[in-house]
């Protein structure tokens with residue numbers, strides 16, 4: 001047994017401080033494996049004095065059984081033991097419990113074995129007789145390593161969860177948009193094309209990724225309320241009378257009604273409600289004007305209008321791009337926010353190679 005005086009360690013160190021961090025990353029339970037009873041007694045007493053809970057095993061076979069039966073944060077094992085050596089125990093532990101850290105104990109003469117052990121995944125090694133302070137410092141380094149690994153694991157799991165949520169939101173949005181367009185057969189692809197025009201404006205305005213994402217969803221879903229409009233009216237192959245037009249106009253409010261209860265889409269419900277408002281206040285459903293109309297709804301209004309007039313309808317051919325651009329210019333300050341109309345026309349000109 002060592003007669004060296006044993007330095008103290010704060011008894012609270014290594015114990016769960018209630019913050020939750022130490023509960024998963026602190027080293028509290030140690031398995032000490034050594035065939036020499038004296039070493040087992042001195043080292044376990046020292047570690048227990050310093051706040052650790054220590055179990056001991058006299059050989060690798062017993063150690064392996066104990067690791068299988070209970071949970072340890074750290075294994076300290078002698079290298080030279082009869083029957084199964086510490087190196088073989090290390091290999092078994094790294095095979096079956098790769099995250100369990102192992103520190104080797106060795107005599108000076110076995111230093112080459114210690115180096116081999118490090119190559120096979122041991123965290124560190126101590127030579128006999130022990131420097132007790134070094135043992136505590138090394139255990140602290142193990143704790144720090146476990147804390148960092150735990151942090152990295154939590155970060156990765158959050159990242160994956162977020163990615164999964166974003167994918168679910170996108171798929172739900174596309175599914176809902178498809179449900180809307182299935183009803184309005186003359187308008188297949190209208191949501192996606194509207195999104196492209198709207199994002200062209202957003203890019204020029206320097207929108208953040210988050211704002212662009214919301215605008216994209218609003219564009220894809222702006223006409224989802226058509227789900228609630230009578231088929232006969234929606235797919236009427238001709239001009240609508242006043243009453244039919246009034247029915248169609250309800251789609252922006254129905255769209256808002258559909259989206260509001262879906263928490264991850266409720267932010268865009270207001271934009272969908274106002275996508276037919278006009279800059280001069282003569283639009284619907286609320287007849288609000290100018291900057292009282294949410295900016296995404298003002299963008300959407302231009303993108304929606306441009307795609308609608310340049311797409312074929314049962315009662316008219318698609319308008320030529322030049323004519324459509326002239327119409328947007330003409331409606332700037334009436335139907336459209338004039339600044340956003342300029343941004344759109346500039347972006348469209350650039351896209352058509354007419355910058």
Ligand SMILES: [Fe+2]
Nearest residue numbers: 222223275276
């Ligand atoms: Fe609409």
Ligand SMILES: [Fe+2]
Nearest residue numbers: 190222223304
């Ligand atoms: Fe539309």
